[in-house]
Amino acid sequence: MLSNIALGLVELSSIAKGIETLDAMCKAAGIKPEVHQAISKGKYIIVISGPIGEVESALARGADIGGNAIIARHIIRNAHTGALAALNKKVKADKIEAVGIVETKEALPALFAADAAAKAAFVHVSEVNTGKGIGGKGYFTVVGEPGAVRTAVTAGVKAIGEDAVVSRIVIPNAHHHIGAAI
Numbered sequence: 700m701l702s703n704i705a706l707g708l709v710e711l712s713s714i715a716k717g718i719e720t721l722d723a724m725c726k727a728a729g730i731k732p733e734v735h736q737a738i739s740k741g742k743y744i745i746v747i748s749g750p751i752g753e754v755e756s757a758l759a760r761g762a763d764i765g766g767n768a769i770i771a772r773h774i775i776r777n778a779h780t781g782a783l784a785a786l787n788k789k790v791k792a793d794k795i796e797a798v799g800i801v802e803t804k805e806a807l808p809a810l811f812a813a814d815a816a817a818k819a820a821f822v823h824v825s826e827v828n829t830g831k832g833i834g835g836k837g838y839f840t841v842v843g844e845p846g847a848v849r850t851a852v853t854a855g856v857k858a859i860g861e862d863a864v865v866s867r868i869v870i871p872n873a874h875h876h877i878g879a880a881i
Contacts, residue, residue, distance in 0.1 A: 705754040706733070706775040706783070706814075707747040708807040709761050716768040717743020720761045727760035728753040734787065738830035742770065744806050746786070746829070751776055771805045779817040781824040782810060785839070787831060789881070792823040797845040798873045798881060799852040802838040802865040806830030809837025812855035812863075819854030820847040825881050836865060840881045845871040 707730070711717040714737045721735050721743075730749040737743050747757055758774060765772075775782075784790055799822070803809045806829045813827045822843035829837050841851050849869050856864050870877065 704748050704778055705751040706778045706810070707745075707754040707758045707761070708771065708773040708775070708810060709745040709758065709765060709769060710771040710805055710807040711743045711745075711765050711768040712741070712770050713768045714741055714743045716765060717745065720765040720768075721745050723764040724757040724761040728756040730754055730757045734829065736831075738806055738835055740835035742806065742830065742835050744829055746807070746810065748778070771807050773807065773811040775811060775814050779814050779824075781817045781822075782814040782827055782839075785813070785824040785827045786810065787827065787829055789826045790824065791878070792825055792842045795842045795873050795875070795878050795881075797843060797848040798868075798870040798877055799841045799848040800838060800866075800868045801852055801855050802867070803836060803859065803863055804865055805863065806835055806837040808859040808863045809839050812859045813839035813841070815858035816841055816851035816855035820850040822847050822851045842873075842881070845869070
């Protein structure tokens with residue numbers, strides 16, 4: 700299901716530059732900061748939400764201020780509610796048949812890929828981790844029918860490109876104990 704809001708994602712290699720960029724983005728447009736924090740390896744992540752035009756304006760200003768410190772930058776138009784609900788937390792599924800996991804080299808591409816995955820197939824987004832406690836990398840987990848999970852994982856990887864991916868796994872008939880891990 701689409702949320703009718705846009706998300707702007709910026710990942711920077713500098714904490715100080717990240718805070719300066721967040722300030723400039725907030726001043727440039729009517730957006731809401733959803734996530735803004737320092738993560739492992741001295742990086743800073745920013746996730747903003749709002750109407751598409753406001754998010755685009757804020758991202759443009761953020762790009763000006765962030766400059767060479769920007770590692771990743773994405774915009775998600777009509778964000779999927781499942782990806783947003785699972786942002787940096789676990790959302791348990793009623794039933795686990797198949798599990799898909801995509802691990803990304805940087806933190807925020809995981810959210811961009813999870814959104815694409817949720818839009819591509821009927822899956823439940825269990826978690827989207829944007830670098831907290833995992834060395835500055837990101838990952839997302841989806842569950843559902845095996846074919847849908849394969850489709851979702853493929854769509855997520857395609858959205859960010861193979862070069863941004865550390866690993867992608869599909870477990871077709873997941874053991875019931877896997878539910879505790881995801």
